[in-house]
Amino acid sequence: MNAYAELHCHTGFSMLDGASSPEELLDRALVLGLRSLAITDHNGLYGAVCFAHAAQERGIHPVIGAELTLEDGHHLVLLAENQSGYHNLSALISRSQLAHSKGQARTKLSWVRERSQGLICLTGCRHSPVAGRLLDRDQDGAFAALQQLLSIFDPQHLYVELQNHLRPGDRTLVAELAQLAKEVGLACVATNNVHYAERRGHHLQDVLVAIRHNAALPEARRWLYPNSEYALKSAGDMAQLFEGYEDAVARTVAIAERCQVELAFRDKALHPLPDTGDVSPDERLEQLCREALPRRYPDRSPQAERQLAHELDVIRHVQLAGYFLLVWDIVRYAQRHGWLARGRGSAASSIVAYLLGITNVDPIAHDLFFERFLSAEARVMPDIDLDLGARHREEVIQYIYQRYGEEHVAMVCNYVTYRQRSAVRDVGKALGMAPDTVDTLAKQLTWPYRTTIAEAMSQQRALAQKMPSRLSARLWARFLQLCEAIQGLPRHLSIHVGGMCITAAPLHEIVPLERATMPGRVVMQWDKDAMEDAGLIKIDVLSLRTLSAIEEALDLIEGHHGKRVDLETLPLDDPTVYQRLCKADTISTFQVESRAQQQALVKMQPRTFADMVVEVALIRPGPLQGNMVHPFFRRRMGREPVSYAHPLLEPILRETLGVIVFQEQVIRIAVAMGGFTAGEADLLRRAMSRHRSEEAMARFRDRFVQGGVERGVPRETAQGVFDQLRSFASFGFCKSHAAAFAKTAYDTVYLRERYPAAYYCAYLNNEPLGFYAPRIVIGDARRHGVTILPVHVNRSEGRCTLEQRAIRLGLSYVDGLGDAAIQRILDARPAEGFTGLQELCFSTRLPRRSVENLILAGAADAWDTDQRSLLWNLGRLHWREEALPLDWPPDGVQLEGMTRAERLMAEYSATGVSAKGHLMELYRRQAKQAGAMRSDELIRIQAGGRVRVAGMVAVRQAPPTAKGFVFLTLEDEHGMMNVIVKPRVFQGYERIWSRGLVLMVEGSVEREGAVTNVMAEAAWRLA
């Protein structure tokens, strides 16, 4: 009986040089009866964790290794024999990656010498230093190369690698290598340098190579393998191929068995806080929490005491005190500088996080469920998401690097994998299809329509008819097949939005590090799933512009009102806040301002913070698609009775009227009905959201149903509940996360209500932000009683500022006036201001175009309100302009005629906003003559009534889920109006709907509760 273990195997993680996923290779290994399989991707361990886990699931022994590229371009295969070998391999790859630019890793043999402990070396493929030289007829060179390797590895850790892919000369090469091995006293080992699971994978492999070389297949010919022999092979096949070298085949099994590595680094994960001194992390954490307790709970709540004791217990048990201290330290750093740092995600359910100031929602008051974050039997590491103001995030990241050292910190990566569109583009190019054909097809596949490529094709009949005539039917079939096959394979690496990994052990020994595209950034080769599975800890350091706006608003309020608003202690029951929410008066607030949110607010009529939490969790693409929203609102509005599938669910789902809204509810139901422990239930939730295999799900389902039956739940009911949990879990929201966001939303509504001028000013300074363009935000500010003053060449700063209680627009709102020009104006401006156009031009030496735009923006109105004469005067001035790095808009400015209307238009075109009035004023007469009503009149019209309305387009949306419906929000001087456009109506006036700035719409009034919509039938473009 033959036995074989493949020790040289590339997965898709060789990045465009391996056509199968780890799972496909392992599945194939099972079929072929292999007991061990190695992963040896080029210069990386990207797939190692995923490979090891998938192997264990299938009962296959995984061997972890990599194929390194040496300085001279030769290849060398290294396998980790033990833990220290693994660390050496990781360190070697890191060094090879970091010493070179992205994608150009090269290893020095001297580095291998320093890190050879625990590694087994195979001499490699045709590109190896030994075989490569033999192929070049350089016997002496080959001998010397082998001697050199022998000076690094002893004969128990160095094997001459034999490969036979039935190429001409392969048998000779094998014989020569075997002879050489004999001469120096080394053993041989047979491998197949696998690049795909099954033979047919060679088509995809060829395409990948062509993509890698950015060429069509015919031009890539010289880089392609000549046949399909690079598939995974059975022991029998290998024995036949290596007749006469049977021991080289048999030896693979023994080598594989020697390689014992475990990718579990939990004990190396946590970095102790540098200055905790003699106190243990547990003691330090408890001390900090106890100190904060009376501050957060002045009434000495016994429930808070109990929860704290429980959490400290759990944290001690899972040894995560250090993690909390680490995040606390980061938050403290931000707070010391007066920056906001707000934890969100499941961490917001923890009273420890609340006491440390990591989060700012009271988990006791809002009934948040700690076990969603952490449980005593936690098998996976929790993670904390930290939002920081966009302006200071980078400084915080730099602090983390400084505090823990570059050796211990890296950003988490993302694998960018092939999707339909990228598949079509890259495969099409490799097959030499015409670029416009590929382009047309790719555009058909707009996410998230779940059409297949073939469907997209047939939908586009013209295209379908065109294609086979230009391409042979066979090529076409191959194209479709390759596009399917390539999907899911990694294409390249990118950086995760904010994930940082901090470890106690040097990170580069745990996971290879490499350069990111962003200069100076280092990423690890694992994504968040891989690092989580390996027991490492992630902190998400994210940037949130809203927090910058809030920070700035707090400063402005302090400057103008002489008091600092403390958001930490703000009561969450201000009735005026809820009044605004009920009326959907939410433009420029956080999270509740979108059109969908506004419509939901009107139905929901939130009266408490708990209502806001539900609202934030519900109104998102997932639940909207999953049809959870409608049952909830029907119940909320009393149109449908509240019911529960089983009385066990009542205490869990009461807060959401019997509808599953929160992930925490999934966990609690699994515990209450399925008899899971909290930790198991969390594993179930994770499995559901990570789309684990059907078999894994079936096991969970059986367990759940069995547990339910034991608790007296009818089998069908338990099955039904499980299926409901499952359909929900893929887009469920965690309640603590919703609560953290709701808190920020509340703060924005509150600040806007109490300090509108300061709030809008700060908001405008942090654009782009939120759902609406600045012009809409300005209209909204005006409706909230804030005066907006136009840009003023002598009064404006770069940013918007407060003048008394009015907002003075900043110079940055003048189109094309970059930072450099603004700085020049501010530097040259005398204390008493410029006296006139001449002084402005002569002392700033601004380009003429900049000055023109300032005039059009109304910034020079103080000298002459007739902009035409200012422009005329400007034409007669001559000064030495100095170049500026400018970014001019393509369209020119209009110079003739300066009525009020045109000044309004000029200001709008020069700044994108209009401080001097609402653009709709210009069209009001025209609209009125045509019978259009104002937004404040519209609410009084009965349902079914025919109306005309007119306004500036604030938002245009065509959500993919809406089946061709388009939603418009029009704004006039008095407020907003919702317009719904059916596909048929849209098609008739497509240019008007999609291009118009100011529209008049005719249609009928529809009412849904307090929401008013105009169902459009016709439209005219006013501007």
Ligand SMILES: [Zn+2]
């Ligand atoms: Zn190679």
Ligand SMILES: [Zn+2]
């Ligand atoms: Zn290889």
